[in-house]
Amino acid sequence: MKRTAFFKIALIAGTAAALLALFYLPYWSVRKKTIAAFNNEQMILAHHAIKGIQSFFDPYSKALRYFVKQPSIIHLDDSGQALMDDFLTIHASELSAVARIDDQGNILYSTPHGVGIVGRNVSDQEHNRLILQTHQPVISDVFTTIQGLRSVAFAYPVFDDATYVGCITFFIPFNPIAGKYLERIRVADRGFTMMIGRNGTGLYCSGGKSGTSENSDCFSGNSAIQQLKSKMMKGRQGSASFTAVLSVDGDGPPLTRYAVYAPVQLPGNNFWSIMVASPENAVLATMRGFRNQWLMVTAVAVCAVLLLSYLLTRTMARNQEEQKRRVVEEQLLRLLEFTPMGMVVYDLDGRVSYVNQAVVDILDGTEPEDFLGTIIFDFVHPDYREFIALRFKNLTKGQRNETSVIKVITPDGAIKDVEINSTPFIFSGQTSLISVLRDVTEELKQEATQRRLVTAIEQANESVIITDQTGIVEYVNPAFSRTSGYAREEIIGRNPRFLRSGKHDGRFYRNMWKTITSGRVWQGRIINRRKDGELVTEMATISPVRDVTGKITHYVAVNRNVSHEVELEAKLRQAQKMEAIGTLAGGIAHDFNNILGAILGFTDMALLQSDPDSPIHETLLHIRKGGKRAADLVQQILTFSRQSSVEKKPIAVTPLIQESLQLLRASLPSTIIIHQELQADDAQVMADATQLQQIVLNLCTNAFQAMREQGGELTVRLETLPSEDCGKILETKQERCIRLTVSDTGAGVASAVVERIFDPFFTTKNPGEGTGMGLSVVHGIISDIGGEISVDSTPGHGATFSVLLPMAEPVGEEESRAQVPLPMGTEHVLVVDDEQDILATSRMMLAHLGYTVSVSKEASVVLEEIKNGKMQCDLVVTDQTMPGLTGLEFARELHRVQPELPVILCTGYSDKVNEESIKAVGAVGLLMKPIELRDLAVMIRNALDNNRQHQII
Numbered sequence: 042m043k044r045t046a047f048f049k050i051a052l053i054a055g056t057a058a059a060l061l062a063l064f065y066l067p068y069w070s071v072r073k074k075t076i077a078a079f080n081n082e083q084m085i086l087a088h089h090a091i092k093g094i095q096s097f098f099d100p101y102s103k104a105l106r107y108f109v110k111q112p113s114i115i116h117l118d119d120s121g122q123a124l125m126d127d128f129l130t131i132h133a134s135e136l137s138a139v140a141r142i143d144d145q146g147n148i149l150y151s152t153p154h155g156v157g158i159v160g161r162n163v164s165d166q167e168h169n170r171l172i173l174q175t176h177q178p179v180i181s182d183v184f185t186t187i188q189g190l191r192s193v194a195f196a197y198p199v200f201d202d203a204t205y206v207g208c209i210t211f212f213i214p215f216n217p218i219a220g221k222y223l224e225r226i227r228v229a230d231r232g233f234t235m236m237i238g239r240n241g242t243g244l245y246c247s248g249g250k251s252g253t254s255e256n257s258d259c260f261s262g263n264s265a266i267q268q269l270k271s272k273m274m275k276g277r278q279g280s281a282s283f284t285a286v287l288s289v290d291g292d293g294p295p296l297t298r299y300a301v302y303a304p305v306q307l308p309g310n311n312f313w314s315i316m317v318a319s320p321e322n323a324v325l326a327t328m329r330g331f332r333n334q335w336l337m338v339t340a341v342a343v344c345a346v347l348l349l350s351y352l353l354t355r356t357m358a359r360n361q362e363e364q365k366r367r368v369v370e371e372q373l374l375r376l377l378e379f380t381p382m383g384m385v386v387y388d389l390d391g392r393v394s395y396v397n398q399a400v401v402d403i404l405d406g407t408e409p410e411d412f413l414g415t416i417i418f419d420f421v422h423p424d425y426r427e428f429i430a431l432r433f434k435n436l437t438k439g440q441r442n443e444t445s446v447i448k449v450i451t452p453d454g455a456i457k458d459v460e461i462n463s464t465p466f467i468f469s470g471q472t473s474l475i476s477v478l479r480d481v482t483e484e485l486k487q488e489a490t491q492r493r494l495v496t497a498i499e500q501a502n503e504s505v506i507i508t509d510q511t512g513i514v515e516y517v518n519p520a521f522s523r524t525s526g527y528a529r530e531e532i533i534g535r536n537p538r539f540l541r542s543g544k545h546d547g548r549f550y551r552n553m554w555k556t557i558t559s560g561r562v563w564q565g566r567i568i569n570r571r572k573d574g575e576l577v578t579e580m581a582t583i584s585p586v587r588d589v590t591g592k593i594t595h596y597v598a599v600n601r602n603v604s605h606e607v608e609l610e611a612k613l614r615q616a617q618k619m620e621a622i623g624t625l626a627g628g629i630a631h632d633f634n635n636i637l638g639a640i641l642g643f644t645d646m647a648l649l650q651s652d653p654d655s656p657i658h659e660t661l662l663h664i665r666k667g668g669k670r671a672a673d674l675v676q677q678i679l680t681f682s683r684q685s686s687v688e689k690k691p692i693a694v695t696p697l698i699q700e701s702l703q704l705l706r707a708s709l710p711s712t713i714i715i716h717q718e719l720q721a722d723d724a725q726v727m728a729d730a731t732q733l734q735q736i737v738l739n740l741c742t743n744a745f746q747a748m749r750e751q752g753g754e755l756t757v758r759l760e761t762l763p764s765e766d767c768g769k770i771l772e773t774k775q776e777r778c779i780r781l782t783v784s785d786t787g788a789g790v791a792s793a794v795v796e797r798i799f800d801p802f803f804t805t806k807n808p809g810e811g812t813g814m815g816l817s818v819v820h821g822i823i824s825d826i827g828g829e830i831s832v833d834s835t836p837g838h839g840a841t842f843s844v845l846l847p848m849a850e851p852v853g854e855e856e857s858r859a860q861v862p863l864p865m866g867t868e869h870v871l872v873v874d875d876e877q878d879i880l881a882t883s884r885m886m887l888a889h890l891g892y893t894v895s896v897s898k899e900a901s902v903v904l905e906e907i908k909n910g911k912m913q914c915d916l917v918v919t920d921q922t923m924p925g926l927t928g929l930e931f932a933r934e935l936h937r938v939q940p941e942l943p944v945i946l947c948t949g950y951s952d953k954v955n956e957e958s959i960k961a962v963g964a965v966g967l968l969m970k971p972i973e974l975r976d977l978a979v980m981i982r983n984a985l986d987n988n989r990q991h992q993i994i
Contacts, residue, residue, distance in 0.1 A: 071365055071368075072325060075324065075325060076299055076324055076325070079299065079319070079324045080280045080299060080301045081466075083301045083317045083319065084278075084280070084301045084303065085462070085464070085477060086226050086227070086317065087226065087301055087302075087303050087315050087317050088303060088441075088462065088464075089382075089444065089462060089477065090222040090223055090225070090226055090315060091303055091304075091305045091315060092443060092444035092462060093221065093222040093444070094218060094222050094305050094313075095305060095306065095307075096444065097218060097221070097222070098180060098195060098307070098308070101195050101211050101213065102178070102195075102197075102308065104128070104211070105178070105195065105197035105209060105211065106197070108124075108125075108128075108197070108209050109197055109198070109199045109200070109209060111124065114141065114199065114209060115199055115200075115201050115206060116201075117141050117149050117150055121141070121150075122150050122152070125139045125141065125150065125152050125209075126152045127519075129152050129153070130529055131495070131499070135213065135214075135217070136211055136212065136213055136214075137186065137190045137192050137212045137213065137214045138151060138152065138153060138186060138190075138192075138211075138212040139151070139152050139209070139210070139211055139212070140152075140158075140209070140210045140212070141199075141207065141208075141209050141210075142163065142169065142196075142207050142208050142209075142210060143206065143207040144173070144205055144206055144207045145162070145164065146162050146163055146164025146165075146169050146170075146173060147160060147161070147162050147163075147164075148160060148161050148162075148163060149207070153530070154530075155187065158187055161187070166181070166184070166194075167181060167182070167184075168180070168181030168182075168194045168196055168210075169194075169196065169208075171309065171311075172196045172198060172208050172309070175309065176198045176200075176205050177198065177308075177309050177310070178195075178196065178197050178198065178308040178309050179194075179195075179196045179308065179309035179311060180193060180194070180195050180196075180307040180308055180309060180311055181193055181194040181195075181196070181311075182238035182239070182240075182242045182244060182313070183215045183238075183242075183244045183245070186212050190212070190214060191214070191215045191216065192212040192213055192214050192215055193212075193213045193214075193215050193218065194210050194211070194212055194213075195210065195211045195213060195308075196208045196209070196210040197209055197210075215244070215245075219236075219245050219247070223236060223245055223247060223315070224247055226317055228247075228317060228318070228319055229319045229320060229323030229324075229326075230320070230323065231287075231290065231296065231298075231320045231323075232298065232317070232318055232319035232320055232323060233246060233247060233318055234246070234247045234315070234316070234317050234318075235315070235316045235318070236305075236313055236314065236315045236316070237270060237273055237274070237313065237314055237316075238313055239274065239276070239311055239312055239313070239314075240274070241270050241271075241273075241274050244313060263285050263287075265283035265284060265285045266283065266285065268283070269281055269283055269300060269302070269316065272302065273302045273304075273314035273316060274314065276304045276312050276314065277304065278302065278303040278304065279301070279302060280299070280300065280301045280302070281299075281300055281302070282297060282298065282299045282300065282321075283297070283298060283300065283318075284296065284297045284298075285298075296320055296321070297320070297321040298318045298319060298320050298321065299318065299319055299321065299324050300316050300317060300318035300319075301316070301317055302314055302315060302316040302317075303315055381399060382399055382477050382478060382479050383396070383397060383399040383400035383402075383403050383459075383476075383477065383478030383479065383480075384396070384397045384399065384400065384475060384476075384477060384478075385400055385417065385475065385476045385478065386466065386473050386474070386475050387417050387473065387474055387475075387476075388471070388473055388474070389437055389472065389473075389474070390416075391416050391417045391418055391433065392414060392415070392416060392417075393412050393413055393414065393415050393416075393417055394413065394473065395409075395413070396409050396412045396413070397409070399478070400412070400478060402480075403449075403457065403459060403478055403480045404420060404449070404451045404452065405451040405452065405453055405455060406451075406452065411452075417476075418430070418433075420449045420450060420451075421447065421448075421449060421450070422447065422448035422449060422450055422456060424448065425447040425448055428445075428447065429447065432445075432463060433474075436463055436464070436465055436474050437474075439465050441463070441464045441465075442461075442462065442463045442464070443462075444460060444461070444462045445460070445461055445462075446458055446459070446460050446461075446481060446485075447459060447461055457480060457482045458480075458481050458482045458485050459478045459479060459480055459481060459482075460478070460479040460481050461476055461477070461478055462476065462477045463475065463476040463477070498518050499518055499519060501518060501520055502520055502601075503520055503599050503600060503601045504517070504518065504520045504521035504524050504525070504579070504598075504599070504600040504601075504602075505517065505518040505520065505521065505597065505598070505599055505600075506521055506532075506537065506597070506598045506600070507586075507595055507596070507597050507598075508536075508537070508595060508596050508598075509594070509595055509596075510593055510594055510595065510596070511536075512536045512537070512538075512596070513534060513535070513536055514532050514533055514534065514535055514536070514537055515533065515595070516533070517529055517532050517533070521600075524571075524577060524579070524600070524602050525540065525569065525571055525572060525577070526571040526572030526573050527572050531572075538550075540569040540570060541569065541570065542568045542569055542570040542576050543570075544568040544576070545567065545568065553565075553583065556583075557583050557584070557585055557596055558585075558593070560585050560587075560593060561585075562582065562583065562584045562585075563581075563582070563583045564580075564581070564582045564583075565580075565581060566578060566579070566580055566581070566603065567579055567581045567600075576604075577602060577604050578602070578603050578604045578607045579600040579601060579602055579603060579604075580600070580601045580603045581598055581599070581600045581601075582598065582599045582600075583596055583597070583598040584596065584597055584598075584599075634672070634949030634950060634969075634970035634971055635876045635878070635879055635949050635970060636878075637668050637671055637672050637970070637971040638878075638879055638882065638949070638970045638971035638972055639876070639878035639879060639881070639882050640664070640668045640971070641665060641668045641669070641672070641971045641972075641973065642878075642879075642881075642882025642883070642885070642886060642971070642972070642974075643878075643881075643882055643885075644661055644664050644665045644668060645665065645886065645973070645974045646882070646885045646886060646889065647661050648661045648662070648665065649889060668971065672971050689727050689728055689729055689826075690727065690728075690729075691725040691726070691727055691849040691850070692725060692726050692727075692728050692729075692730045692733055692849075693723075693724070693725050694721065694724045694725065694726055694733070694759060694779060694781070694846075695719050695721060695722050695724065695759060697730060697733055697734055697737070698717075698719060698737055698757060698759060698781075699717070699719070700734075701734050701737040701738055701741070702715060702717060702737075702741070702757060704738075705738060705741050705742075705745075709745055709755075710749075710752070712748075712751075712752025712753075713745060713748055713752055713753060713754070713755055714753075714754045714755065715754075715755045715756075715757070716754060716755065716756040716757070717757055718756065718757070718758040718759070718760075719757070719758075719759045720758075720759060720760045720761070721759045721760055721761045721779050724759070724761060724779045724848055725848060725849045725850070726779070726826065726846045726847070726848060726849055727826070727847075727849040728822075728826045728846075732822045732826075733822075735818070735819070735822065736781075736819050736822055736823065736844065737757075737781075737783075739816065739818070739819045740783040740819065740842050740844075741755060741757065741783060743816070743842075744783055744784070744785035744787065744840070744842075745785075747785050747787025747788055747789075747839070747840065748785055748786060748787040751787075753785060753786035753787055753839070754785070754786050755783070755784070755785055756782070756783070756784040756785075757781075757782070757783055758780075758781070758782040758784070759779060759780070759781050759782075760779065760780055760782075761777055761778070761779050761780075761848070762777065762778050762779065762780055762845070763777065764777060764778075767845070767847070777848045778828075778845055778846060778847050778848055779845070779846050779848055780843060780844065780845050781843075781844040781846065782841060782842070782843050782844075783841070783842045783844075784839060784840070784841040784842075785839050785840055785841075786838075786839045787839050787840065788836065788837065788839075789834045789835050789836040789837050789838050789839055789840055790832065790834040790836070790840050791836055798816055798832060823844060823846070826846055826847070827846075827847050828844060828845050828846040828847065829844075829845045830842065830843070830844050830845075831843050863890060863974065863975060863978045864890075864978050864979060864981075864982035865890045865891040865892075865978070865982075866890065866891055866892055866981070866982060866985060867891050867892065867893070868892055868893070868915035868916060868985055869892070869893040869894075869895065869913065869914045869915045869916075870887050870892045870893070870894055870895070870914065870915065870916050870917075870918060870981060871894075871895045871896075871897070871903065871912070871914040871916070871917045871918070872884065872887070872894065872895070872896045872897070872917075872918045872919075873896075873897050873898075873899075873900050873903055873917065873918070873919040873920065873923070873931065874896075874898065874919070874920040874923070874947070875898050875920060875922075875923045875924060876920070877898070879920070879970075880896040880897075880898065883896065883918065883977075884896055886974050886977060886978075887977075887981075889974075890978050890981075892981070895912075895914065899925070900919065900923055900925060900926040900928075900931040901925050901926055903917075903931075904926070904931065904934050904935065904938070907935065907938060907939060907942075908938050914942070915942075915943075915985060915988075916942070916943045916944075916945065916981060916984055916985055916988075917932075917935060917942060917943070917944045917945070918944075918945045918947060918968075918977075918981070919931050919932065919944060919945070919946060919947065920947050920948065921946055921947065921948035921953075921954050922948065922949070928946045928947070928948065928954070929946070929953065929954065929958060929959070929962050929964075930962075931944075932944045932946060932959070932962040932963060932964045933962040933963065935963070936962060936963030936964075940963065941988065943965045943984040943985065943987075943988045944963065944964045944965060945964065945965060945966040945967070945968060945980055945981065945984060946959050946964045946966070946967050946968070947967075947968045947969075947970055947972060948967070948968075948969065948970060949969075949970040949971075954967065955967070965984045965987070965988075966980045966983075966984055968980060
């Protein structure tokens with residue numbers, strides 16, 4: 042009895058032991074496969090991070106290759122430093138610093154600037170030591186920069202031809218790299234991600250969701266972790282397990298963790314190594330349900346063994362093995378369903394056997410079953426099919442593919458950008474291929490939009506300033522620096538109130554601030570002060586910027602420099618004033634010339650009646666000279682206002698300069714000494730005397746204004762130059778020319794002002810002190826004469842204006858005219874003018890010449906008398922501006938009534954009278970008031986003689 046019971050117990054125990062052994066062996070196999078599958082998933086995530094880190098450095102590698110080719114970087118001049126500053130400004134969110142280091146390891150230039158950085162030797166740093174030895178690109182391990190930032194140094198060698206002259210280094214903050222690529226690696230509770238350098242230096246350590254692992258866990262002296270790190274330092278890929286007690290484990294027993302590791306290949310034959318470790322319970326979490334089910338199946342199997350035959354037991358064992366395999370696959374598929382990235386499994390023919398929900402979402406599908414059995418190439422954009430075919434060929438050979446971005450086509454025809462990473466994979470016992478997909482369509486669009494926006498703002502000609510809601514500047518574009526004179530570093534972090542010019546009161550700024558804080562846009566002109574103190578007028582538009590909730594977070598101001606437009610408006614108003622002055626001058630010229638005509642006429646008659654040796658004769662000559670000067674002044678006003686033509690004739694330059702300086706001396710203070718060095722007494726220039734005097738007066742006036750505050754010396758020099766020197770400068774070939782030099786000892790002229798000094802309306806004087814036309818008019822007069830003007834000046838050492846003018850041959854016209862006797866006659870001359878003084882002087886002058894003279898103030902009366910035959914005369918002299926009939930109308934009627942009667946027209950000024958207009962009405966000559974006796978005598982005699990010859994013919 043006891044033996045039977047013992048046998049039964051032994052049989053049950055043996056059966057249980059056999060079943061337990063039967064349970065344990067498959068369980069261990071599934072356990073290993075689960076660990077392998079989990080490690081494979083972790084390896085995929087690690088490789089995704091590795092590809093991301095490697096691709097992260099690609100744009101910087103391109104930028105560094107561009108930098109080292111620039112001469113301004115090789116020789117590190119100001120433009121090279123500006124290039125480094127601009128690049129850092131654009132990539133301020135990605136780079137912490139940019140430095141240029143020489144071939145001895147000394148920092149030549151670093152941005153951002155810091156005290157004690159430039160000139161510092163950093164050859165002891167590992168990456169600098171390595172690039173000094175190899176002259177190859179180097180990416181360092183994580184280290185703390187001089188500025189105290191955990192960064193990665195990307196150094197690129199700089200060569201001048203074949204000579205190594207140092208390197209340029211980008212300092213890239215490490216935290217964003219870790220945040221973008223390492224922190225995204227999902228690890229279980231008490232798991233961690235670790236990255237070390239080639240020499241084992243700890244670079245990064247991050248724990249699971251229950252709390253980050255202490256750095257001491259990753260980089261401690263634990264022997265198990267040290268052994269794992271030694272494998273990682275060989276730059277190989279693999280997996281391992283280790284048992285250790287870490288700080289997150291508390292006081293519990295040692296915990297077994299499974300880890301995968303792979304290298305991150307970097308330039309300069311350097312690499313980092315990433316390890317992802319997960320605790321055993323997380324790795325085997327998917328087997329818990331399987332284990333419970335298996336225990337239940339084992340219990341059933343025990344009963345079945347007792348009740349069924351050996352064959353039934355074997356059949357159940359086979360069924361249980363199949364079920365175990367399916368459970369493992371189901372566990373794996375459930376694991377893939379939770380993966381946020383798309384997973385596609387396909388066979389060696391490209392036929393899809395599995396997709397997770399993320400792939401369905403990427404391809405805008407509805408159910409995963411819709412994609413099963415399809416060919417994966419059907420979803421690839423035609424432009425990328427050849428590329429994918431090559432990748433597929435490499436995959437079938439067992440090779441992994443690098444992460445790339447391609448375009449796919451959804452069943453609805455939509456085109457999307459996806460990031461793809463593929464690798465061979467065992468699925469359902471067969472060799473398959475798996476691709477990890479991530480939709481980057483919107484990400485690329487946003488990046489492109491941001492690049493376009495940044496480029497547009499950076500290249501805009503308008504200033505763009507962005508401030509926070511308190512007014513602190515966070516961004517300015519390059520146009521702002523050009524307009525304000527402040528560098529970007531000088532304005533960032535400050536309130537722009539220091540730009541205020543003082544031209545606006547507090548209410549102006551309060552209204553502006555009230556407008557934008559209420560959410561409205563403010564527009565208007567604002568006057569700001571540049572860094573150099575110069576005022577600049579801008580048309581500003583300030584707009585509030587809101588976040589998604591509608592709250593104002595920033596303000597953006599777009600300012601357009603309208604200083605030039607404002608300046609042109611002021612100059613236009615000044616030009617309109619000058620035009621009004623010219624119109625007024627033309628209006629009074631007629632009356633003024635009539636007055637001068639009477640003065641000069643009576644003076645000429647008095648001179649004829651006085652003894653040349655008497656004192657009264659000398660006095661009368663001065664009166665006549667003053668009258669002539671007044672007449673010239675009227676002519677100058679009319680010429681300046683463009684209402685009179687200029688007559689060029691040989692002008693003696695030396696007397697004109699002496700007279701001009703004599704006039705100018707009275708208006709200059711005694712603190713200014715005038716030196717005359719006139720060495721061309723016989724020099725004459727073919728020009729208008731008024732315009733020539735205007736050149737001298739304008740240049741001397743400018744010199745005086747430059748010395749007005751401190752006084753000084755004004756030197757006027759006139760000299761002749763030989764023909765060979767003249768031909769080098771003047772376009773016209775002259776035997777001789779003269780050079781007029783006006784020098785002062787004033788403040789001088791800046792080079793930027795010299796370039797624009799002859800531009801119309803350009804002036805450096807304060808408003809109201811000048812029109813900016815003086816030197817422009819001088820330049821125009823000199824060019825019209827055929828000369829050249831130049832300026833030579835050094836700030837603080839005065840200015841010298843040099844004028845070269847072609848010389849004219851001496852004619853001596855005045856002397857010739859003075860020696861010819863006045864032509865006289867006995868004919869009857871009729872004078873018609875509304876001015877009594879003109880009639881009186883005309884009667885006296887013509888009577889002196891021997892003519893019979895009749896005068897009249899009424900042109901209409903004279904016309905009627907001639908028509909009726911009551912008035913007989915040989916010649917008519919008539920004024921242009923008269924009441925009733927004008928001179929032109931009177932001449933026209935006389936010509937119609939008596940065509941053979943010669944008519945001479947006189948005018949003090951009229952814009953309607955010229956040689957063509959008098960010929961059109963039949964007049965024979967035109968005299969401009971004030972009329973000189975000789976001119977009147979010559980024209981009357983010529984008119985009468987010509988008329989007599991026509992009558993004979």
